[in-house]
Amino acid sequence: MEDWRTFVDQHNTEQFKRVSARNKVNRAKLKGPACLGRRSMAVTRHQMAMERNLTSDAEIGRGDVYLRAHTSKDKVVQYPDLVQKLDELYSSNPASKMTGVDDALTQLVGSDSRGRMRGLGCSISKTGLKKSTPARSKLHNMAKEREGLAQEILEIKKSLIDIKSWVGMHQEAQSG
Numbered sequence: 001m002e003d004w005r006t007f008v009d010q011h012n013t014e015q016f017k018r019v020s021a022r023n024k025v026n027r028a029k030l031k032g033p034a035c036l037g038r039r040s041m042a043v044t045r046h047q048m049a050m051e052r053n054l055t056s057d058a059e060i061g062r063g064d065v066y067l068r069a070h071t072s073k074d075k076v077v078q079y080p081d082l083v084q085k086l087d088e089l090y091s092s093n094p095a096s097k098m099t100g101v102d103d104a105l106t107q108l109v110g111s112d113s114r115g116r117m118r119g120l121g122c123s124i125s126k127t128g129l130k131k132s133t134p135a136r137s138k139l140h141n142m143a144k145e146r147e148g149l150a151q152e153i154l155e156i157k158k159s160l161i162d163i164k165s166w167v168g169m170h171q172e173a174q175s176g
Helices: 002-011 014-028 041-051 062-069 080-092 104-109 126-175
Strands: none
Touching (some): 041 062, 080 104
C-alpha cells in the first residue's frame, strides 16, 4: 500500500505532468509507431528467414524487417507510401534490397543516427556493418556453394543407384 501511495504521489507532481505532456506531444509526431511489442528486430528477422526457408538471416533486407516492424497484427501498414516507394526501388535496383549503409531504406527514410541502424536491432552500427560486410558476403557465397554441393551429392546418389540397378540386371542376365 505504501508503494502505491508513493507511485500516485510521484505521478501527481508538476515535473511528472510536464514530462508526460511533452512525451504525449512527441508521440503524436510519430509517423508510424513500431508494432513489434517485446519482440526484437533480430528475432523478427530470424523468423522471416525461417518463414521463407532461407539459409541465413542476412538474406532478409532491413527494409523488409522495418516494414514488418511497422505493420500491426491486423496487417495494417503504418507507412503505406513507404511500401510503394520501397517496391519501386527494389524493382529498379534489386541490389538495394541487400542490407548496407546505402540501401533502399536509407535512401527513403534517411541516414541512421549514431550507434544504430533501423531494421537491424540494437547494438548494430554503421561501422560494425561496414566491417562485417566482407565476412557476410563470404558466408553468403559459402552457403550458396554448400547448396550447390548438396545438389551435386543428390545427383551422384541418383547416378549410383542407376549404376547399381544396371549392374544387378547384367549379373542376372549373365547367370541366367
